Amino acid sequence: MKLCLPVLSLFVTFVACSTQSSRSFEQISAKATENGLILSQPSFEQSPEAVVATVDSVLVSANAALDAIAGQDPETATFESTFVALDSAAYPMMTVMNRYWLMKETRQEPEIRKACMNQVQRLSEWGVEVEYREDLYQICREVSERIESGDLPKPGGEDAQLYRDIMRDYRRAGFNLNAATREKVAKLKNKLSKLESDFDSNITNASVVLEFPAEELNGVSESFLESSKTDQGRHAVRVTVTPDYMAVMEKCSVRKTRRKVNAARYSIAMEENGPILNKMVRLRSKMATLLGYSNWADYKIEPKMASTGGEALGFAEGLARGLQPKFDAEVSELQKLMAKETGKPNAQIQWWDFRYYQNQLMKSRYSVDSDVLRNYFPLKGVIAGMFDVYQHIFDLRFTQVEPGYKWVDDLELWAVEDATTGEAMGMFYLDLYPRPGKYNHFAQFDIIGGKLLDDGRYQRPVVSLVCNFTPGVGDDPALMNHGEVETIFHEFGHAMHSILTRAKYQRFSGANVARDFVEAPSQMFEAWVWDPEVLQRFAIDWRDGESVIPMETLANMKKAKLATVGVFYRRQMGLALADLRMHVAEVGADAGKICNAANAEVLFEPPANTNFAAYWGHLTGYDAGYYGYGWADSIAADMGTIFENAPNRFLDKEVGMRLRNEIYSVGGSRDADISIIRFLGRERSNDAFLESIGIE
Ligand SMILES: [Zn+2]
Structure with a gap:
């Protein structure tokens, strides 16, 4: 099937890109400055010593700012000089934290990665200390009492949200408890943070390789066999590299090999992380009890949409x-x-x-055959096509600019401006290919968060997409499979969420929204890569440059997706139940066993003597939160219907702008429930989701 129009539109996109690239970062940034905005590139430290020195100096100024807040006369202190000032005092520290989080996952110098990891640890510990500073709590409490008594004006809008959340945080930190109990909570939290960091490092540093003769890898692609060849003529399957693992699990016809690779994958970091996980779960349970919650799930879910562990469990079990x-x-x-x-x-x-x-x-x-489809998804064409879609529906203009510093040679940096007003919105890096020591999944990392600064200027956000696409071999371009196209549309949605923010406080800017909502808009965008109109714009065979992805293949893929969606969501719910149940369990229960049992109940029995949970990165940070994917999927499907029913469907600018204004711009400065209703124009419902997965 050949269509001319999409090729033309792709051509226009490329022309647009090359025209725009004549504007430099300096020009775009200078214009932003004229408009009271700051568009700046992060300054990346170049030695382990510099990594430490930055934190030394940031901590000195942050501590001074916090001391000044705490040292005010309670009679003259205001909402601005306390609650707002806390957001400002935390901001430089958060910026360093974000940058180091990225650097520890992407830098090529092992000593810099290590230094960043140590400093992230140091900053987390400092953050815990700040949370438990009695003097800061007291000044906030006194201002709060004056607000409640009418002596100070009641904060409204985003200020009200800041006021409510900071006071809730203090309660969640145990400030309504006696000093001895609070001390215990603080100690537990510090221990937990250290354990979580060790757990993460064991996952990141794990490297497991199994070698097989070619006949034991029957069914995998020629290119996989070629790229995995060792000097001895065997084939190395990197079990810790997800595409390698999936290649075997999906393609290898030798059952024994699949079983071996599966068992190896579910044993990664098991010796170290199995016991660490049990300790983590035990500490979490103790903390929740001290804080007056029935369990860790109730504690963690309180600030989210679901609001209780029971509500989340009910959702997962019901589904x-x-x-x-x-x-x-x-x-x-x-x-x-x-x-x-x-x-x-x-x-x-x-x-x-x-x-x-x-x-x-x-x-x-x-x-x-997902390998055949790869020819329709040359990476550069997919990215250009995706940019085209996002620029159109959100009325934006992307311009590639030269990064001042590149942590890898093929790093790209793009500036984002409002296409109508020319207002600078932010920037994003693209780090596309795998390399040793790099984060091995796909994710969006915040680097600089959006914030209205004390001097009245607005700091625009900078983020990075960190991906692991397979590079091209020889003269052939890098190709993506359909799942990877879905992934980049998803991750780019997060980048838009971060960049298009207008929240005043960094606490609410970008994707700083309820954790069981944050995935919804991105999950919604996954539907774009199933839509013929969208795909026609960029899914073009690179070998002839004009054959558009055959629509019957797409229709078949849709049917195929529906044919496996039951297993997919049972797996999701198996993980959700594993995560929730280990966090509502009695103290002393074995987390790995709970996890395996939940999976056996809802999906299949995991391989014997393995511990899937030991290599499950979600258990730090997203703990008692995995249900959020399904929860957010339900909201995503509901939100997607608004685009589907719009005159221009997935390319509808009016609905796109509503998403930008009612969801992305406001971020966490308003409760997700309200933002969703504003976008939908009605109450939300699970119907669209259930229908989409074949449940009547
Ligand atoms: Zn996501």
């Missing part, structure tokens, strides 16, 4: 139950394929089989 018939039907289909292929009528689908037979099902029934 898992609702999916039972769909799940059973899907597994029975996979079973039939397996029986046919193996000649064993009673063959049982196990954990290490389902992805392989799902892939077989795709190929046999839906004739979808």
Whole structure:
């Protein structure tokens, strides 16, 4: 199938890009300055000593600012000189923290990564100390009493949100408890933070490689065999590298190999992280009890949309139950394929089989081969097409500029401006390919958060997308599979959420929203890469430069997706239940066992003597929060219907601008419930989501 128009529109995009790139960062930044905005590139430290020195000096000034807040006369202190001043005092520290978080995952110099890791640890510990500073709490409490008594004006709008949240944080930190109990909580929190950091490092530093002769990797692609070849003529499967792992799980027809790779993956960091996880869960439980909550899930979920552990568990259990018939039907289909292929009528689908037979099902029934589709997704074309979509619906202009410093040679930096007003909105880096020591998933990292500064200027945000796309081989361009296209649309949604902020306080700017809502807009954008109108714009075969992705393939892919969505969401709910149950369990329960049991109940029995949870990065930071993906999916599907029903559907600018103004601009400065209703123009509902996964 050949279409001319999309090729033309792609061509226009490229022209637009090359025209825009004649403007330099300095020009764009100078214009921002004229408008009272700051658009600046982060200054990246170049030695371990510099990494330490920055923190030394930031801590001195932050402590001085905090001392000044605490030392005020309570009679003359105001909302601005306390609550607002706290947001400002934390901001430089948060900026360093964000930058080091990125640097420890992306820098090529191991000694700089290590220094950043240590300083992140130091800053976290300092942050905990600040949270527990009695003098800061007292001045806030006294101002709060004057606000409540009418002596000071009641804060409104975003100020009211700041006031409410800071006072809630103090309560959550235990300031309503006696001094001895509070001291215990602070100690537990410090210990926990150290354990979490160790847990994360063990995941990041893990490297497991299994070698196989070619015949034991039957079914994997030629390119995988080629790139994994060792000097001895065997093939190295990097179990800790997700694309390697998935290649075997989806493609390798040798069951023994799949089982071995699966077991190896679920044993990563098990010796170190298994015991650490149990300690973490125990400390969390103790802390929750001291703070007056029934369990850690209740404590963690309080500031989120779900608001209690029970509400979240109810959602996950209900969805898992609702999916039972769909799940059973899907597994029975996979079973039939397996029986046919193996000649064993009673063959049982196990954990290490389902992805392989799902892939077989795709190929046999839906004739979808994700490797063939890769030719329609050359990375550069996908990114240009994605930029085209986002620029259009949000009325933006992206301009590639030269980074002052590159942590890797092929790093890109883009400035984002409002296309109508020319207002600078922010910048994003693209770090696209894997390398040793780099973060091994796909994520958006904040670097500089948006904030209205004390001098009245607005600091515009800077973020980075950190990706691991497979680079091109020889003269062939880098190609993406459809799942990766979905991923970059998702992650770029986060970048937009961060960059398009107008919140005054860094606490609320960008994607600083309820954690069970933050994924919703990005998950909604995953639907874009299933839409023919959107795909026609960029899914073009790189080999001839004009063949658009065949629409029947797309329709088949959609059917195929629906054919596996039951297993997909049962897996999601298995993880959600594992995470919630370990965080509502009695003290002393084994977290790894709870996790394996939840997965066995809802999905399949994990390989024997493994501990999936030991390599599960979500358990630090997103703990008692995994349900949020499904929860947010439900909101995403609901929000998606607004685009679907708009005159220009997924390319509708009016709805795009409503998303920008009612969701992205406000960030956390308003409760998510309200922002969602403003965007939808009605109350939210789960119907669209249930329908989308085949539950009536
Ligand atoms: Zn996300």
